[in-house]
Amino acid sequence: MKIQTTDPVAHPERIFYRRCTVDLKTGSIKIEDIPCRNLEDVLGGFGRSFQQLAEREIKTAYCAENPLIVNTGLLTGSSAMTGLRTYFSSYSPIKKSKQGMSAAMWSAGSGKFGAKFKWTGLDELIFENRSEKPVYVLIKETINGPEVELKSADHLLGLSTHKKIMTLHQAHNDAHFAAIGQAGENWQNVTMGSVALSTVNQLKSGDDKLRFAGRGGMGSMMGYKNILALVAQSEDKNLPISDAVKKVHTQVIKGGGAARLQPIKRGGGGGTWAAYDVMQPFNAVPINNYRPQGNDLPEELFRENVEKNYDIQSAACYRCGITCHNYISEKNADGSRGEFIAKFDYEPLNLLGTNIGIHEAGQAGRLIQLCDNYGMDAISLGVTVSYALSYNERHPENLLFNGANFGDYEKICELVILAGEGKLPDIGKGSKYLSELMGETDYAYHIKGLELAAYLPETNPGYCWAIAGGHMSMGSYGTLIREGISDVNSWVKVITEDKLHIVGFDMIGLCKFFDITQGIGTQMVVDCLKSEFDFEIKPEKIKDAVRRSFLLGLALELRQGYTKSEYCLPAEVVNNPNPHIKLPNITNKEFIAALDEKVWNVFDAELLKINLNKI
Amino acid sequence: MQITVSLHGVFRIDRFKQKMLKYREDSSAQKIIDDLKIPVKLLGIILINGTHAKADDILHDGDTLMLLPLLEGG
Ligand code: SF4
Numbered sequence: 158m159k160i161q162t163t164d165p166v167a168h169p170e171r172i173f174y175r176r177c178t179v180d181l182k183t184g185s186i187k188i189e190d191i192p193c194r195n196l197e198d199v200l201g202g203f204g205r206s207f208q209q210l211a212e213r214e215i216k217t218a219y220c221a222e223n224p225l226i227v228n229t230g231l232l233t234g235s236s237a238m239t240g241l242r243t244y245f246s247s248y249s250p251i252k253k254s255k256q257g258m259s260a261a262m263w264s265a266g267s268g269k270f271g272a273k274f275k276w277t278g279l280d281e282l283i284f285e286n287r288s289e290k291p292v293y294v295l296i297k298e299t300i301n302g303p304e305v306e307l308k309s310a311d312h313l314l315g316l317s318t319h320k321k322i323m324t325l326h327q328a329h330n331d332a333h334f335a336a337i338g339q340a341g342e343n344w345q346n347v348t349m350g351s352v353a354l355s356t357v358n359q360l361k362s363g364d365d366k367l368r369f370a371g372r373g374g375m376g377s378m379m380g381y382k383n384i385l386a387l388v389a390q391s392e393d394k395n396l397p398i399s400d401a402v403k404k405v406h407t408q409v410i411k412g413g414g415a416a417r418l419q420p421i422k423r424g425g426g427g428g429t430w431a432a433y434d435v436m437q438p439f440n441a442v443p444i445n446n447y448r449p450q451g452n453d454l455p456e457e458l459f460r461e462n463v464e465k466n467y468d469i470q471s472a473a474c475y476r477c478g479i480t481c482h483n484y485i486s487e488k489n490a491d492g493s494r495g496e497f498i499a500k501f502d503y504e505p506l507n508l509l510g511t512n513i514g515i516h517e518a519g520q521a522g523r524l525i526q527l528c529d530n531y532g533m534d535a536i537s538l539g540v541t542v543s544y545a546l547s548y549n550e551r552h553p554e555n556l557l558f559n560g561a562n563f564g565d566y567e568k569i570c571e572l573v574i575l576a577g578e579g580k581l582p583d584i585g586k587g588s589k590y591l592s593e594l595m596g597e598t599d600y601a602y603h604i605k606g607l608e609l610a611a612y613l614p615e616t617n618p619g620y621c622w623a624i625a626g627g628h629m630s631m632g633s634y635g636t637l638i639r640e641g642i643s644d645v646n647s648w649v650k651v652i653t654e655d656k657l658h659i660v661g662f663d664m665i666g667l668c669k670f671f672d673i674t675q676g677i678g679t680q681m682v683v684d685c686l687k688s689e690f691d692f693e694i695k696p697e698k699i700k701d702a703v704r705r706s707f708l709l710g711l712a713l714e715l716r717q718g719y720t721k722s723e724y725c726l727p728a729e730v731v732n733n734p735n736p737h738i739k740l741p742n743i744t745n746k747e748f749i750a751a752l753d754e755k756v757w758n759v760f761d762a763e764l765l766k767i768n769l770n771k772i
Numbered sequence: 773m774q775i776t777v778s779l780h781g782v783f784r785i786d787r788f789k790q791k792m793l794k795y796r797e798d799s800s801a802q803k804i805i806d807d808l809k810i811p812v813k814l815l816g817i818i819l820i821n822g823t824h825a826k827a828d829d830i831l832h833d834g835d836t837l838m839l840l841p842l843l844e845g846g
Contacts, residue, residue: 411813416813416814416842417814417816417841417842417843417844418844421782421785424811424814425782425814426781426782426814426841426842427782429844431781431782431841432843432844434780434781434782434840434841435780435781435816435817435840435841435842435843436843437780438778438780438819438838438840461784635843635844638817638843639816639817639842639843640824641823641824670844673844739822
């Protein structure tokens with residue numbers, strides 16, 4: 158970024174971001190400095206990319222005119238903790254309205270690729286058209302500024318995400334990587350392809366310790382464009398951390414959300430996985446396609462039980478003190494750490510474990526590993542598989558695929574492998590596609606075409622208004638369990654005021670665990686912006702920009718043909734309430750109807766002011 | 773009075789899963805939280821007889837107090 162002002166609100170045009178546009182058809186590459194139009198452009202991430210997507214009228218994701226935008230946030234690559242995010246934005250091949258039009262979508266991931274990308278001197282990379290031949294893209298820092306080159310990727314074809322990255326790692330020093338797996342390569346049959354991002358732990362150990370931009374099929378979009386990987390090669394820019402930022406870091410580590418995620422030996426709760434222990438007393442851990450049965454089966458994946466047979470290690474991305482994830486490895490006979498299996502984050506663990514009837518940690522780990530290596534979104538894959546298993550449970554006389562049932566590890570592995578290789582499009586295209594094909598949509602746990610995160614919809618009617626996946630773009634998923642809030646008016650406030658602010662993290666380059674309760678319109682973020690860029694900005698102005706971006710996301714959904722009736726929970730939740738859930742019922746017809754009306758009243762008034770033609 | 777105290781997640785480490793404890797009448801949930809040295813920064817949910825409650829809520833004989841860590845998954 159080139160910054161010539163201390164006031165990004167009054168003078169965004171004095172801040173320039175460096176964009177590279179690559180025409181994959183002609184091979185032309187143009188690098189230019191673009192003045193920001195508003196604070197959203199300055200902050201970056203989806204706040205900027207959605208304005209660009211709004212300028213295009215795209216009906217279907219797989220078309221030459223649909224761009225793939227790779228960008229970062231203002232604090233990506235800065236000294237602020239968690240400032241590692243990379244964003245991939247495009248019209249999505251999996252998130253589609255009932256009319257069949259693709260929705261604008263972004264997906265975010267950590268690892269070190271984002272920081273390396275920023276340090277090349279580039280803020281944004283836009284891919285136009287598609288390449289005839291498979292390529293990878295080398296983005297290099299040089300003394301003359303960033304350089305971008307397309308290189309043949311024939312040697313990467315057919316390799317897993319991890320193998321692609323390790324192959325490129327041999328050829329490019331001081332670089333980090335974003336790669337798709339076989340799933341993304343088979344984009345015609347897999348619309349849930351993810352983008353894997355390399356980590357320091359991965360490159361050091363040689364194990365498949367990746368992070369992912371999983372949601373919305375951005376890996377399939379990369380595959381469609383015939384880009385198999387991105388390489389960002391630059392020197393690390395580890396500037397000293399100012400006292401102001403150090404103070405912020407102390408608040409981050411000790412503050413509400415992050416404290417819970419710290420490793421147990423540091424006095425924390427042990428990563429996102431610990432959500433199991435909090436939800437199980439309410440019978441709210443998703444099991445067998447989101448239908449808890451009031452039993453203690455989820456407890457088999459409690460840490461205390463997994464630790465008996467497996468080695469668990471707390472893990473963090475580069476320079477992050479939050480340490481939100483865990484690695485699970487085999488345990489040798491002498492108790493020492495054996496072969497690495499997979500990362501243990503809450504979402505993939507539940508959706509490729511308990512929610513498909515797999516209660517053995519090693520098996521869940523192996524399924525996560527398969528999913529990661531083929532490069533699929535663990536949420537979309539897990540939920541589509543759980544739909545298929547529930548179909549088989551309901552129709553023993555008319556079994557789908559290989560007849561897999563909940564808990565059939567071998568058969569589920571087979572489904573995952575076939576989907577990853579592009580040989581099972583009915584799974585690879587997601588639960589909306591499969592359920593419409595089977596004519597039983599009530600049991601498909603997606604909203605607006607995007608599969609739900611691993612929080613029961615019975616606990617979160619806010620899912621309906623999430624603009625890019627339930628738990629990343631509407632922070633209401635823990636509200637009922639955490640606070641017991643069960644009246645309509647409070648939920649209206651939760652959805653329309655407090656919890657939509659979670660999307661701000663996907664603008665600025667930080668993880669939501671930086672300050673999950675408050676979002677980015679805070680003094681902590683203001684202090685980081687002052688320290689890094691000498692910006693004078695008020696938290697309220699940041700909040701306003703986040704709200705505008707969220708509303709733009711909603712406006713774009715409606716433009717893509719979504720009707721308000723599509724902002725609804727899976728029908729099974731409403732029509733057949735689960736008696737085992739020990740929480741107030743806030744998803745009955747009356748509650749939902751009242752909530753719907755009140756939430757749209759708030760949003761409609763603001764949506765009227767958005768003119769998509771003027772963006 | 774007798775209170776059944778049920779702990780979850782990391783709160784069980786070096787403590788217990790469930791125990792019946794004796795307390796003076798009019799004791800609050802906070803008193804038990806303090807006595808058990810539950811770390812404030814990790815305490816997310818307090819339930820009395822299955823209903824969300826506050827730390828200063830007063831307990832009654834026969835109540836069940838559940839203490840759970842914060843929920844911040846993802
Ligand atoms: S919060 Fe988690 S995902 Fe984010 S940077 Fe830290 S360790 Fe990585």
